[in-house]
Each structure stands twice: as C-alpha cells, then as structure tokens.
C-alpha cells in the first residue's frame with residue numbers, strides 16, 4: 328500500500344526513481360511524486376493519478392541531481408489529489424511516507440501554533456513539519472526525535488537540502504528494504520523497485536532506521552543504537568516483473584499457473600514414501616503429530632485459500648481447523664491452547680491485519696507457520712517457521728497465481744500432517760502423483776480461454792452475478808465472486824449452493840447469471856438439484872463441470888469443462904475458469920484490470 332523509492336549516487340536519480348515508481352504502481356495509484364535534492368535545493372514534482380500523469384509533467388532538465396525520493400500513493404487521509412500527493416515539503420526538507428500517523432491531529436494543532444502552515448489534509452505532511460521542527464543541523468537526530476512523539480505506522484524516506492547526497496529512512500509497520508550497489512544505494516518499500524540495479528538487499532525491521540549516502544549505508548535503531556543487518560540476495564528476476572507480451576499482468580499471471588504450481592511443489596515431494604518435505608517449518612515430528620488445532624489467519628484471496636485448507640486439513644489430516652479474518656482475530660480474545668498451530672497466509676507477507684494477528688497469536692503461545700510469497704517480507708521474517716509458495720512476483724492487484732500456489736502448499740501440508748497420523752503411504756503417493764499431473768491439467772483449462780471470452784461477451788453488461796459451490800468448491804465460489812467484483816465492479820456474491828434457498832434465490836430472474844461449480848464429487852447430486860432450482864426461476868446458468876458430464880450441461884446456458892482429477896486437487900482447476908471469466912469481462916467493460924479502482928496490492932494500513 329503506497330510505494331516508496333529512493334536513490335543516492337547516480338546522475339540518473341530521476342530516471343531510476345520514475346522507473347522504480349512504475350514498478351511499484353500496483354501498490355497504489357492515486358497520485359505520484361518525486362523530489363530531487365541537489366546543492367541548490369529540492370525540486371518537487373507531483374501529480375494526481377498514475378505515474379504516466381506525473382511523467383507527462385516532468386521537465387527532466389530541472390530534475391538534475393544525484394539523490395532523490397519518490398512515492399506512489401494509495402490515499403488514507405485526504406482526497407487523492409495533487410496537494411495531498413507526496414513528497415511533502417517543509418522548509419528544505421522532503422518526506423515520503425507509507426502508513427498512518429494516528430496522533431497527527433494533535434500534532435498539527437501544536438505545530439500550527441508554532442507557525443507551521445499546512446497545505447494538505449494528510450497525516451504525512453504533519454510528520455514532515457514535525458521533523459523539520461526538530462531539525463537543528465542534524466537530519467538523523469531530527470527524524471529520531473520526531474518518531475519519538477508520533478503514534479502509528481510508518482515507512483519513511485527523508486531528504487534535506489543541507490545533505491544533498493543523503494536519504495534517511497525509518498520503519499515501523501510499513502516495509503522498507505535497502506539496496507546496496509556500487510557507489511549507488513537504494514531505499515524502497517518493495518524489492519521490485521530496485522530490481523535490475525542490485526541484488527544485495529537489507530530488510531529493515533520495525534524500530535530501525537537507515538542513513539544512505541553513495542559511500543555507504545548505516546543502520547541504527549530509532550533510539551540511535553547501532554545495529555548490524557544481514558545482507559541478503561534477491562532471487563527474483565527483472566523478467567518476472569514485466570508483462571512478457573501479455574496485455575495485462577493479470578493475464579500473464581493466470582497463464583503462468585502451470586509453471587507456478589509446479590514451482591510450489593518442486594523438490595517437496597518424497598515419491599517413494601508418499602510423503603512431503605517442507606524444509607522451513609521448524610517443527611519436529613513429535614510436534615507435527617501433536618497438533619491439536621489449527622487456526623488459519625489471512626485476508627482477501629489468501630483467506631479463501633485458507634478456507635480450502637480447512638476442508639483439506641479436516642478431511643485428510645483430521646485436525647480441527649478454524650479460518651479467521653485476521654482483522655477480526657486481532658481484536659478479539661482468541662483462545663490459544665497448547666497444541667495450537669497458526670497458519671498465517673499472505674502473498675505479500677505485509678498485510679498489516681495479518682501481521683498483527685500473527686503477533687497476537689504468537690504472544691498467546693501459538694506455534695506460527697507463515698505461508699508467504701515475498702521472500703524477506705515481514706511475516707516471513709517474524710514467523711518461527713515458514714513455507715514460501717514460490718509463485719514469483721505477483722503484480723496484478725487481483726491475486727491469481729498466488730492463490731493456486733497457496734492451495735498447493737496447503738495440500739502438501741495436509742499430506743505431511745496426514746502422513747504423521749492416519750493417511751497411509753499408498754494414499755499419500757496417489758495424491759502426490761496426481762499433483763504432478765495438475766500443471767498439465769491447468770494448461771488444458773487455460774486452453775479454453777477463448778471460449779470463456781465468448782461467454783464473457785454475453786454477460787459483460789450485467790450488473791449482478793451469483794456464484795455457487797459446495798464443499799471444497801464453496802471457497803472457489805467466493806474467490807470467483809471476489810475476482811469479478813474487484814476488477815469489473817459488477818456486484819457478485821459467492822454462496823454455498825444449498826444456502827441459496829435461504830435468501831439469494833429471491834434475486835434470481837432472467838437477468839441474473841449464476842455461475843455454478845458443479846464438479847463430479849460427493850455433493851454432485853445435490854448440486855444438480857440446486858441448478859434445477861435456478862433453472863426453474865429462469866436464471867442464466869454458467870456451469871463449471873467435469874469433462875464428460877452431460878447432466879448439468881443439459882440444464883445450463885453455458886458450460887465450461889475442467890479435466891477430471893482427484894477431488895483433493897479440484898480447486899486448483901475449478902478456480903481457473905473463474906479467473907478468466909472475471910478477466911475477460913473486465914477487459915470487455917474497459918476497466919483497468921491490473922490496477923482496479925480503490926484497491927491496493929498490499930494493504931499495510933488497518
């Protein structure tokens with residue numbers, strides 16, 4: 328949520344910043360801005376909307392200087408306009424800020440009394456004036472003093488005319504990563520911004536700050552104690568964050584799924600013993616056998632993956648599971664008993680609600696296992712044990728490939744836990760052999776993309792849509808509905824098919840498309856009944872069925888088939904047509920698929 332990038336030590340500072348902002352745009356796109364500092368002062372340019380608007384405004388010759396900071400914003404306080412855009416300026420100081428300063432109201436009053444004049448409605452501008460108020464020739468000290476009195480969350484980058492080569496960064500709650508180059512150093516909220524410039528990075532933890540100059544990088548705590556940070560290597564490639572010939576990142580990511588699912592299970596299958604190896608979980612066999620309860624914490628699409636995990640873990644590993652919205656869990660008094668394992672699922676590893684829920688569970692004594700995509704993210708670093716899903720960078724704001732990789736990992740974890748209790752080797756082997764077939768089966772579903780686009784043409788102008796599923800495919804109905812509403816702004820709801828009778832059936836008429844996940848499994852006969860109920864009320868039926876099914880096909884207006892697979896892995900196939908349907912509908916409606924309005928990729932504010 329919001330993106331920060333900073334660089335010092337290159338004549339091309341402005342170019343590096345704009346390029347970095349473009350790579351961070353998926354984190355927020357309400358406004359953007361850049362500040363270049365040089366011996367004569369600071370040049371600040373900002374604009375409402377996307378980076379392309381900012382770029383159109385730039386006079387590159389004015390932006391000469393070797394050091395600067397930039398920001399792309401997802402609005403929290405204050406409208407998404409030019410005045411509220413970052414960098415904010417006070418005197419000779421410029422600041423970009425991610426997060427929320429909770430006590431900004433009181434601070435603003437105090438600062439106004441001292442003569443500070445504010446031009447925006449933002450908490451970030453207050454922080455800028457506060458640092459400036461403390462400034463007395465020592466920029467690091469001014470930042471430390473200011474952060475000593477603010478409450479809330481921040482990732483900041485600060486520059487000052489008096490130090491034309493220096494950037495000061497600090498973090499509490501919002502991620503910051505330092506990139507170490509050769510005479511050029513970088514600061515960013517996300518490695519995507521600095522990829523291609525350096526592979527050597529340092530992740531700041533909460534309560535830490537950094538001072539960057541071309542000559543080097545110094546890290547301390549916000550209370551000024553020296554600290555030594557480990558330097559890590561980025562493994563993602565620049566190619567992975569480019570569109571590679573696809574019209575949108577989302578489409579690229581949907582089509583990457585045969586590969587990303589394979590990457591998620593690669594090296595983790597023990598074929599001989601029908602078992603699974605998950606290197607980072609940090610739990611002994613004894614601990615694995617003695618898990619009495621699992622709590623899954625997540626938000627958004629990751630929460631839907633958690634719901635699939637609930638079905639898998641309860642049925643095949645026989646462990647009771649609760650799936651919690653992280654935002655609710657953190658403000659309750661959750662009961663954590665001995666033997667409780669918390670699975671914390673987050674693509675970005677930075678979602679603030681998920682992170683805080685994890686911290687709460689940890690405090691209460693739960694064992695924590697983080698399931699994340701972004702290496703070095705806060706959840707990955709703070710969880711005791713972890714499993715990376717290895718889906719590669721996901722840029723499209725609507726999550727697709729991360730979801731199927733999360734489900735793959737939850738399947739592997741289920742087999743691992745099941746094999747320590749009731750699941751026998753033969754069954755484990757069958758499940759894992761089938762998983763190895765899944766990428767090819769996913770490809771077969773992707774091959775129906777054109778046919779799905781034709782269905783999309785029929786429904787692109789509708790205003791509502793209902794998604795129904797049962798069992799393992801109920802969370803897929805939720806996910807399908809979420810995809811559609813996120814990127815096409817069509818109102819969509821996912822429902823357990825049988826629950827339709829308790830309300831949504833009242834909505835069904837010839838204008839209501841109903842997407843039914845009617846996969847051949849234990850509840851197939853029941854779902855046939857549900858489809859008939861829709862049909863009887865003239866609803867339009869788009870059904871996702873197993874290849875060879877004719878019964879549901881005869882009742883449906885449109886049919887999309889998926890290959891037959893073991894029930895256990897079905898969600899990995901059944902979600903694909905729903906991702907494609909949402910994608911094609913959004914494109915036909917002319918919506919901004921990769922950057923839907925009001926959303927952000929990683930939500931780092933409450």
Ligand code: G6P
Nearest residue numbers: 626627628629673674675678726
């Ligand atoms: C945002 C994104 C969603 C994502 C959710 C959770 O709302 O737009 O795509 O599912 O956050 O994100 P996480 O990174 O924790 O999985």
